[in-house]
Amino acid sequence: MTKPYKKSDALYELARIPGVYVPSLYEPLYSNGAFIGLKPRDSSVPERIRKQSADDIEFSTDFIVSPNTLWPDFYFLEISRGCLYNCKFCMLGKIYANRYRSHKTVIKIAEKARELTDKMRLVSATEDTHPEINRILRDLKDMGFQIIVGSQRADWVSDDFASYIDNKTFTVAPETGSDRLRRLIGKHMTNEEIMDAIRTVRKDRLDELQLYLMVGLPNETPHDIEETANLIRTVRTTLDREGYQHLKVRASINCFIPKPHTGFQYERQLTYDEYKSVIDRVRELVGGLEGVEFTTMDEKSVLTQGIVTRGDRRVGRAMYDALKKGDDITAWKSITCNNGSTERLFGRKESQWIAPWSFVDMTTTGIPATYIARVVKGVDYATK
Numbered sequence: 001m002t003k004p005y006k007k008s009d010a011l012y013e014l015a016r017i018p019g020v021y022v023p024s025l026y027e028p029l030y031s032n033g034a035f036i037g038l039k040p041r042d043s044s045v046p047e048r049i050r051k052q053s054a055d056d057i058e059f060s061t062d063f064i065v066s067p068n069t070l071w072p073d074f075y076f077l078e079i080s081r082g083c084l085y086n087c088k089f090c091m092l093g094k095i096y097a098n099r100y101r102s103h104k105t106v107i108k109i110a111e112k113a114r115e116l117t118d119k120m121r122l123v124s125a126t127e128d129t130h131p132e133i134n135r136i137l138r139d140l141k142d143m144g145f146q147i148i149v150g151s152q153r154a155d156w157v158s159d160d161f162a163s164y165i166d167n168k169t170f171t172v173a174p175e176t177g178s179d180r181l182r183r184l185i186g187k188h189m190t191n192e193e194i195m196d197a198i199r200t201v202r203k204d205r206l207d208e209l210q211l212y213l214m215v216g217l218p219n220e221t222p223h224d225i226e227e228t229a230n231l232i233r234t235v236r237t238t239l240d241r242e243g244y245q246h247l248k249v250r251a252s253i254n255c256f257i258p259k260p261h262t263g264f265q266y267e268r269q270l271t272y273d274e275y276k277s278v279i280d281r282v283r284e285l286v287g288g289l290e291g292v293e294f295t296t297m298d299e300k301s302v303l304t305q306g307i308v309t310r311g312d313r314r315v316g317r318a319m320y321d322a323l324k325k326g327d328d329i330t331a332w333k334s335i336t337c338n339n340g341s342t343e344r345l346f347g348r349k350e351s352q353w354i355a356p357w358s359f360v361d362m363t364t365t366g367i368p369a370t371y372i373a374r375v376v377k378g379v380d381y382a383t384k
């Protein structure tokens with residue numbers, strides 16, 4: 001009989017695998033209450049955890065298909081992981097290497113899925129940037145699937161793409177209505193491209209058009225806020241002019257949260273009161289236009305997302321305290337995080353600040369830049 005592993009031995013074995021982080025084998029170091037790093041408890045474990053990326057895209061294909069879910073009877077098929085782009089506020093382009101499932105593999109999985117259902121939800125950061133997306137959609141359609149996709153890159157939506165999808169909601173993520181600010185945050189698309197995408201998509205099949213927006217972005221000015229309201233108004237009035245009064249416009253406006261490993265990780269997050277006053281301003285500027293609905297974050301979401309994002313190892317204890325104190329806003333506001341108030345936690349950090357995630361090395365992307373450049377230009381993945 002094989003001798004059972006002792007838990008401590010197993011943890012050491014795991015810690016030696018590149019990319020695996022075992023918290024209990026590291027001691028957190030603090031100076032005057034501020035986190036200053038992690039010290040390995042043993043010289044056999046690495047000081048820094050280096051991101052690893054699989055070369056191939058052998059991720060899971062087994063999903064539960066059930067009528068009793070948020071997406072009844074849908075099969076979720078992941079066609080890519082990571083993102084080609086590098087928007088400065090987004091973790092996705094930083095933490096995952098960008099990889100695609102080939103058309104051949106997608107169709108092979110879909111054939112098995114078709115025995116279970118005729119409803120397919122494609123999963124990807126931006127399905128429309130997959131180099132073989134039109135072939136994939138056409139073949140899935142030929143197999144009799146109803147196809148739903150997520151949020152789209154407005155600068156990639158084509159007639160073909162729009163003709164294959166069965167979404168009732170079409171979602172684009174302009175982030176802001178200001179071309180200037182969009183350039184600064186690294187989201188390289190223009191209001192004109194966003195409006196083109198809205199014109200291209202088959203609106204006769206839609207119930208709703210959703211805009212993902214953010215406020216509190218670094219370098220945002222009152223004029224940018226006006227531009228965001230202008231974009232919402234322009235989308236609404238364009239739909240009305242084209243005869244799509246029935247189509248609802250949903251402006252989903254989130255608070256910018258400075259995410260780890262992003263170009264904005266040291267930036268400041270708005271407090272809830274600041275966020276709310278910007279939202280009120282957008283609403284005021286949009287006016288009482290019929291057919292526009294807003295989705296915004298509540299106070300607890302703004303607070304807890306910021307706490308989880310910036311908190312160091314002490315965040316678990318702090319959250320436990322908030323739950324014990326009643327889990328209401330007063331409780332969450334009163335907790336101490338990273339040895340300070342939540343307002344201090346959300347403040348802008350100096351470049352010498354040692355982030356709680358600084359021991360994780362994200363520098364490897366696992367995908368050559370030349371390959372990414374070819375894909376961006378639309379070279380077919382199958383010809384690689």
Ligand code: SF4
Nearest residue numbers: 083085087090093125
């Ligand atoms: S915001 Fe969208 S396009 Fe930009 S990096 Fe993230 S997933 Fe990619």
